[in-house]
Structure formats: structure tokens, C-alpha cells
Amino acid sequence: MLSNDDTQHPDVRSSIFESHRVQRQSHINWLRDDPTNGLLAGRRYHPALHCRTPPIMIPTEPDHRHIRSFSGRRGHFTSGQRSAYEKLLPRYEIPVSSTSIDQAAIFGRDAPLVVEIGFGMGETTAAIAQAQPERNFIGVEVYPAGVGSLLRRINEAGLSNLRVIQHDAINVLQDMIAPASLAAVHVFFPDPWPKARHHKRRLIRAEIVELIATRLAPQGVLHCATDWAHYALQMLTVMSSDPRLENTAGDVHLAEEIESARGFAERPAYRPLTKFERRGLGLGHGVWDVIMKRRIDL
Numbered sequence: 001m002l003s004n005d006d007t008q009h010p011d012v013r014s015s016i017f018e019s020h021r022v023q024r025q026s027h028i029n030w031l032r033d034d035p036t037n038g039l040l041a042g043r044r045y046h047p048a049l050h051c052r053t054p055p056i057m058i059p060t061e062p063d064h065r066h067i068r069s070f071s072g073r074r075g076h077f078t079s080g081q082r083s084a085y086e087k088l089l090p091r092y093e094i095p096v097s098s099t100s101i102d103q104a105a106i107f108g109r110d111a112p113l114v115v116e117i118g119f120g121m122g123e124t125t126a127a128i129a130q131a132q133p134e135r136n137f138i139g140v141e142v143y144p145a146g147v148g149s150l151l152r153r154i155n156e157a158g159l160s161n162l163r164v165i166q167h168d169a170i171n172v173l174q175d176m177i178a179p180a181s182l183a184a185v186h187v188f189f190p191d192p193w194p195k196a197r198h199h200k201r202r203l204i205r206a207e208i209v210e211l212i213a214t215r216l217a218p219q220g221v222l223h224c225a226t227d228w229a230h231y232a233l234q235m236l237t238v239m240s241s242d243p244r245l246e247n248t249a250g251d252v253h254l255a256e257e258i259e260s261a262r263g264f265a266e267r268p269a270y271r272p273l274t275k276f277e278r279r280g281l282g283l284g285h286g287v288w289d290v291i292m293k294r295r296i297d298l
Contacts, residue, residue: 081148088151094138094165100178103136106163111136112183115215117169117203118190122150127272128186129162135183137162140169170208177215184221185212188271192228204235206242213244216294221248225271225289227280229258232288236263245292258286265291 094106103110112135119125119139129137139162141147147166154162165172190203204224212222222245224235233256239245240252240263252263267273267289277287 077145077148080152081145083148084152084155085144085148088155089147089164089166092151092154092162092164094163094176096165096167096172096176098175100181101138101176107136107161109136111161113138113181114184114186115140115169115173115177115182116186116188118187119150120146120189122146122153123274124188124272125150125186126153126157126159126162128270129159130157131270133161135161138165139163140165140167140172142166142168169203170211173211173215179214180217180220182215182217182220184223185216186271187222187224189226189277190224190231192226192231194228194230199234202231202234204231204238206238209238209242209245213242213294216244218294218296220294222292222294223268223271223289224291225267225287227277227285227287229286229288232264232286232290233258233261235288235290236261239290239292242292244295244298246295248291248293258288263290265289 094101103113114128114132114135114137116125116128116137116139119141122139122141125137125139129135139150141150141164144166147164150162150164153159154164165176187203191201193199193201209222216222222239224239226232226235233254236252237254240247240254247263249263249265253261254263255261267287268291271289273281281287
């Protein structure tokens with residue numbers, strides 16, 4: 001066993017750091033190269049982590065490759081989230097499929113369908129679904145902690161109009177959502193990927209907005225929100241560039257500075273303030289909503 005003095009030696013420290021790096025890379029490779037193409041059933045044991053870990057759904061089919069807007073990192077997974085994930089996922093999950101979902105089979109009815117991409121801990125998702133029982137909702141998320149958190153909210157509130165898909169949202173839109181079938185798509189506070197070299201990973205980019213627009217029914221709504229000014233400008237620019245979408249705020253003016261741009265909407269009453277958003281607003285931080293509708297004539 002190494003003593004404290006031994007671990008201070010540069011060569012020993014380098015060896016320890018390299019060992020940690022190898023274990024971390026082993027975990028990343030395990031996630032990326034899973035032989036089931038990300039469609040993992042239940043938990044798996046990973047020897048480098050010495051623990052049971054629920055999967056992040058990362059599909060690897062060659063014909064569905066795209067720049068991912070999420071990373072392979074795993075946040076803190078509480079015991080409550082883990083318990084909900086293990087016990088409730090079979091009850092409220094929509095299994096990943098290569099065919100369009102059947103609302104009647106899933107919800108027991110056909111109703112206006114709303115998809116939320118990247119619901120985080122599910123606070124807003126559950127609140128909106130509870131306030132709009134006349135609509136069906138599907139939350140799409142890759143991280144088990146968030147899935148577990150929303151599952152617990154669904155169960156506690158007895159929400160029959162909200163279900164979960166744990167998978168890459170782009171593949172869900174491509175394979176499981178029929179064209180012109182959605183009443184709305186919500187994208188609230190997606191990862192801003194603040195470093196310039198990572199901007200290509202932002203979810204709201206031209207090809208994804210185009211995909212979303214094809215899934216919206218006429219007058220269907222794409223509602224995005226962010227607290228990053230640069231990302232807000234990108235959202236406004238990209239969404240305004242799609243000819244199938246029109247801005248509900250009316251007058252649009254694109255600019256390099258957020259103060260000069262027009263086309264942002266007031267936060268609608270149906271999108272509740274989260275505790276993090278409320279804290280940011282209290283500190284003087286900005287929040288911007290962009291709300292577009294699918295044109296009837298295109």
C-alpha cells in the first residue's frame with residue numbers, strides 16, 4: 001500500500017491520474033460501443049465503476065448518426081430517483097421503436113400531442129401536463145436521474161396524460177413521431193454549450209428545427225426558452241429562417257446584440273417559472289422565449 005509520502009512522488013501521481021483516465025475512458029467506451037445500440041434493458045454492471053449503473057440511451061445505428069446535443073456525463077442519482085426509475089419505468093415508459101407511436105394504445109385516447117425535449121428533472125413537464133389534462137404529453141430525456149425524477153412526479157400526481165421516452169430525441173422525432181402530428185414541441189433551457197467550439201452541438205440548429213417543423217401539425221407550436229443571450233439569438237435566427245414557421249411575437253429583427261433583437265415572446269402563463277429561473281431573474285439574469293407556429297399554407 002502506498003504511503004502519503006509515496007503518493008506525493010510525481011511518477012506515482014502521474015500513474016494514479018493515468019489509471020483514473022483509463023477507467024473513465026473505459027466507461028465512455030462502454031456507453032458508446034454497447035452491442036445493443038443503446039437499447040439497454042435494465043441496469044448493467046460496469047467493473048471500472050464497481051457499481052450498477054442505469055443506461056444513458058445513446059443509439060449508434062449508422063443511418064441515424066448526427067451531432068449529439070447531450071454528453072455522456074451522469075449527474076448525481078439520488079436514492080429516490082433510482083427507486084422511481086427501477087419501479088416506475090415499466091409503467092410509464094414508451095418503448096423505443098422504429099414505428100410511429102399509437103396514441104390510443106398508449107394513452108387510451110387520441111388528443112393533441114405535445115413532446116418536450118430534454119425535460120431535466122421534469123418539474124415544468126409535470127406542471128404543464130397537470131394543468132392541461134385535455135392534451136397528451138411525452139417527455140424525452142436521456143439521463144436516468146431526470147427520468148427517475150419525472151416518473152416520481154407522474155406517479156405522485158396520478159398523471160394519466162404524461163409518458164416518458166428515454167432516448168435520443170432526434171431519433172424519436174425521426175422514427176416515432178409521424179409528420180404533421182404534433183400540437184407542440186417544447187424545448188426549455190437546453191444545454192447552451194457555451195464554448196464556441198461546441199456550438200455545433202446545440203440542439204436548436206437548422207437541421208433540427210427543420211425536422212421539428214415537419215412533425216408539427218398546421219398551427220402547431222415550437223416553443224424554446226433559454227437564459228443564455230447568445231443561444232437566444234441563435235434560436236431566433238435559426239427558427240425565423242425556416243419558411244414553415246412564423247413568429248407569434250410578430251415583428252422580427254435579427255441583430256448581433258440581444259438588446260437590439262426583436263421577436264422574443266413574453267413567457268406564456270402555461271410555462272411555469274422554475275426555482276432556478278426565479279433565482280436567475282432575481283439576480284438580474286435574462287430569460288428569452290421564442291414561440292413559432294407552423295404555417296397552414298406550407
